[in-house]
Amino acid sequence: MSNSNKQKDITPEELEKRLDEIFGGGQEESQSVEEQNLLGNLESAVLTMDWELSDETVKAFLSELSSLKASLSGDKLQANFLKILQSLGKYIQKRKAEAEPETINLLQTVFADFKKVAESEDLSRKQKKEILVKNIEQYNALKSKIAEDKRGKGADYRAEDAGAATSSQESSEDSAGSREPETIQSAQYSEAAESPEAPETSDDSDVAEKLTASSEQIGTSGDKTVLEAVEELKEVVREEFSRLRKDLGVQDPKK
């Protein structure tokens, strides 16, 4: 569900509209065409950056990224790819020629994987998450490398660090781009590195979480209905095993 959908209470009309969004109400086709165009624009921006790295090309890249981000905010997995790309883009924008040389390569790799995830109909959710995790690991590795390089630069750099660290505490999305490499190490760590990991935990544990929540909702232990249901379930499980044994031609060990 997009953030814009969560800003206020639902009226019956809005509810109907949201349910149309979830279950398809004629808007799906035009939306996906729009997304395809945005993805194409972003790809052009990435290729242009590879050809010529300038303020203008990075700005165009970040702008395309923002448009796509707004469009894909309902999909956590894809949104997290965009967050990594944004972090890398903002770092390149600030450091320009001084940016870690591997950054642009990583940006291209992350984009290629994002495109694969966005366009592929064959990949399962699990496979897509694995690709995202791989990208997060590569991002974190680059982040560590930049941190190490910075530490190696010694005391001259520390004065600059202090200023940047202060600004990172006053973080906002717009000001993030004006920060020094700390952006990618600290503030953006929380934005891109921690957030991308979120789906990994939330998606997998969602069902268990929901079942736990629903079991809390259903009742507590010791409750008569719960105990009856558990007994009923045990009986069903016994029956199931008995049928399975019969199918396999195995004798019940208790008999």
Place this chain on the structure above:
Amino acid sequence: MAFIDFKKKELQVKIVYYGPSRGGKTTNLDYVYNQMDNRLKTDMVSIKTHGDRTLFFDFLPFDIGQVMGYDLKIMLYTVPGQVKYNATRKLVLRGVDGLVFVADAMEIRRDYNIQSLENLHENLKEYNINIYNLPVIMQYNKIDLNDQGIPLLSQETLESDLNSDLQAPSFRASALQGDNVIQTLKRIISLTVMNIKNDLQ
């Protein structure tokens, strides 16, 4: 009343698909799941027995927005329809906010529908829930069987048997083909959410 998780600021709305065995409750949820926008798709939990029957219940959760500042989570459940699993059915009904009664429109299943509805009344009574105060949708399923020459109950008979007192909104549906499945769901969600919203206000 819906379950409120104050910590997460989340309102959990429980909608239960109830009805006789083999009436199409799970097929309804399967269709709903398959129709969900891929970007918003969640996992559906479904545990089947040896004979492909629902063992405990099916469970399909998804988010739809906010009410009174709380994230609204819709949780769809089915119950096992087989008579012998009444304790499980009763358990799933606890905390129910909205109900879809999936009746089997086949003529030979007439008595099963009536028995299942009586069973629903009894189980709700145990939780002191008055069905007349609960958002309910009647779904008369398997209308597609008419094309195969299988005798179906008329709309009048179904309404008279199951809905004469309740006067709930009803849909003739085919869960297998998807006819009126999403319409049923949208209607029960609308009724339930607005009912909860009124309660909260």
